[in-house]
Amino acid sequence: MLQRTNISSGAPAGSPTICVTGLRGFPHVMGGIESHCEELLPRIKALWPGHRSVVLGRAPYLPEPVGEHRGVEIVGIPCPRSQHFEAIVSTFLAVLSARKRGAGLIHIHAIGPGLLAPVARLLGLKVVVTHHGTDYHRAKWGPLARGALRAGEWLALSFADRVIAVSPSLAAQLRQSFPERAQRIAYIPNGTSDLPGDADPALIFERLGIADGDFLLAVARLVPEKGLHDLIDAYERSDRTAKLVIAGSADHASEYARDLLARASDRVIFAGVQSRATLKCLYEHCALFVMPSYHEGLPIAALEAASCGARILLSDIPANLDIALDAVNYFPVGDVAELTARLNADCTDFQVDRDTVRARFSWDRAAAETLEVYRTALAPRRRVPRPTATPGTARG
Incomplete structure (x- = not known):
């Protein structure tokens, strides 16, 4: 039975369980969604200590089947380690697990796992979906996978109680494509904050064979849409x-x-x-951070680099432009010649105002706004009373 939340006071009535799926897990698991959840969920738990937060991750990526991180439970759901099947299998099993655990709400991340939004609703769960980007534009997917991702987007927008978009351009696109659901779409950006830990720079430089301030840096998965092939081409042609x-x-x-x-x-x-x-150490000591991506949601790596004071050069895709840096910090996506010219330029040209970026993108604010989305989704629907007949009124 759905547990109720006191919306007016912000205090929970009872201790509802909120399950989160669509990610591999955290901590120490690579990925933008994984970093997003690692920053966001413990903050929500701190704001609302009365609720139980359970991440239903993917067992092959987790060191232990059950764990805990900053108040958030981490549970590994068995699934194949497969590019095409792990997300859908793990999310289906996670939805069943959430129902078995008596969760009041399931928060699904990404549009691939969003395919299971109608199943979650059918099982009586409230559903929030975070849309991290139009994954069907990623180069690694074939026609069948792209069709499935588009279907996941449509099902997520059609069946979720609330949808969160991580960038303003994405939120605008979704409201235009799904006008009848526009009021249920919230823009809540990724944030940036001080990265944890203080690694010894000298040890890192020695291990990687680099010198302080004398290296370029990219942080990305080795997949085509990250554009690392363009970066290496440009770097090898440059005078760097x-x-x-x-x-x-x-x-x-x-x-x-x-x-x-x-x-x-x-x-x-x-x-x-x-x-x-x-x-954190690499961001703080690199000569230049470069992100040549063809596709992003709202890139956490770029936000972290900016927060650490790195000089930054990004491709001019909409998600990167949403960070709103100066024009000099962008180059035309896929233009290796222009990227080569930028790498040959003085790196000081690409300095950014870290305080401005930090003010615009805050995990604390994102947590508070996401919690409000949870409360809205969990709130019981108000029934409109049926009109009563007045004396002298004919009744059909």
Whole structure:
């Protein structure tokens, strides 16, 4: 039975369970959605300590089947480690698990897992879906997968009680495409904050073979839509003597990732997945952070780099433009010649105002706004009383 929330006072009545799925899990799991949830959910728990927060992640990515992180329970749902099937299988099982746990609400992340929104509603759960980006535009997907992702978007928008979009351009696009659902769509951006930990820079520089302030940095998964092939092409054509460090790995083995890793050299360094403390150090000491992506939601890596004071150069896709940096901080996506010219420029040209970025993108504010979405979704629907007949009124 759905537990009720006191909307007027903001205090929960009882201790409702909110389950979260669509992500692999956290902490120490690579991915934008994973970082999003790792920052957001503990903050919501702190704002609303009376509720039970349970992440139903994917067991192959978690060190333990059951864990806890900053008040949030982490449970691994068995699923195949497969590019095409793990999301749908794990989300289906997570929806069943949420129902079994007596959850009042399930929060589904991404439009692929959004395919299960109608199943969750059928089982009596309230549903919130966070739309992290139009994944059907990603180069790695074939026609069938793209069709499934478009279907997931449609089902999420049609059946979720509330939908959250992480960028203003995405929220505007969804309201235009789904005008009848426009009032149920909220824009809540990703945030940025001080990254945890204080890694020793000297040890990191020695391990990676780089020098302080004398390396370019990219942080991304090794997939085509991140545009790392363009970055390496531009870097190799440029006059840069600083090394290029690429932090991140591939979710699954692919020909693209193998081809990319084959381009490693003493100047192009693939650092693999790094801890957030190490990333903080790399952001703070790089000569330039570069994101040449063809597709993003609202890029957390770019927000973190800006928050750490890095100089920044981004492709001019809508999600990157939503960060609202100066025009000099953007280059035309896919234009290797222009990217080469920018890499040859003085890196000080790409400095950003970290305080402005921090003021615009706050995880604390995102947590408060997401909590309000939860409360709205959990609130019992008000029934409109039927009109009563007055004396002398004919009744049909």
